[in-house]
Amino acid sequence: MTTDTAVRFTLEPDNPSDLANLCGQLDEHLKLIEQRLGIQIRNRGNDFQLVGDHLTTQAVTEVLRDLYREAGKGIQLTPDLVHLSLQQADLETKAAAKARDQVQIKTRKALIKPRGENQNSYVRSIRELDINFGIGPAGTGKTFLAVACAVDALERDEVRRILLVRPAVEAGEKLGFLPGDLSQKIDPYLRPLYDALYEMLGFDTVTRLIERNVIEVAPLAYMRGRTLNHAFVILDESQNTTREQMKMFLTRIGFGSSAVITGDITQIDLPRGTESGLKHAMRVLDNVDGIGFTQFQAKDVVRHPLVQRIVRAYDKHQSETES
Secondary structure (H helix, E strand, O other): OOOOEEEEEEOOOOOHHHHHHHHOHHHHHHHHHHHHHOOEEEEEOOEEEEEEOHHHHHHHHHHHHHHHHHHHOOOOOOHHHHHHHHHHOOHHHHHHHHHHHOOOEEOOOOEEOOOHHHHHHHHHHHHHOOEEEEEOOOOOOHHHHHHHHHHHHHHOOOOOEEEEEEOOOOOOOOHHHOOOOHHHHHHHHHHHHHHHHHHHHOHHHHHHHHHOOOEEEEEHHHHOOOOEOOEEEEEOOHHHOEHHHHHHHHOOEOOOOEEEEEEOOOOOOOOOOOOEHHHHHHHHOOOOOOEEEEEOOHHHOOOOHHHHHHHHHHHHHHHHHHO
């Protein structure tokens, strides 16, 4: 997620008439800059504070200093001159490019701004392509952002339902010893998906949508034989699918549907000798048009800083072991 910064500075010498010239009638010059560049300009006399993107606020600081010097020379500033100064600094072009590159997801209860280039390209790819893979370590936002895109698509009426799917394989646990049917047994392993939904829609809304079957949370075994039209489907923990299960899931996708497959190939819990369907799909589908792959790295982890170091340490140990 992006974070705004505040830049403070003082224009010298303190001259009320030059300051009024700089700000314009009813602060029209400052409002022009705010509108064009998406920043906030606050001032008390000649003390200024700019709030916005760090690079933009730094550049605007220099533009305001230059304009104040022009005012000190007796030049009458106009909106056209202010606009020309922004053009010469190439700020409007940079602001427009930044706005195009920056992606955000707005749901009923949350505004999600992807953090870093990998998260931004992941969300852009989900919006542009029907099938996407998000691959990388825990804490990189691959599942959370996929759920956010699904909720966004549902609220925009781009899809009619959301399906959240997970394979019935778990780390060091045996489903057979848990009470209930398969759906009840796998429910605890779908908790991260529920948590993301609650954050974006609220508990009551999620409960109501599940009751109406608009949101379905199910084990992968329940997907066999189905064709999923006008749905946003997320397969989480896909490193624990077999080759056959992955193929089965991918061929369920119908008209008007999108699928996001997330997984971490360093956390495979399949029986020894069974190839991960995710690893196999990465090889088979790498050059297929219409399918996107986003590879997340340790630097993309957005949890506690120690998580990044832990991921890097394990990656280093694994590479040393394999070599």
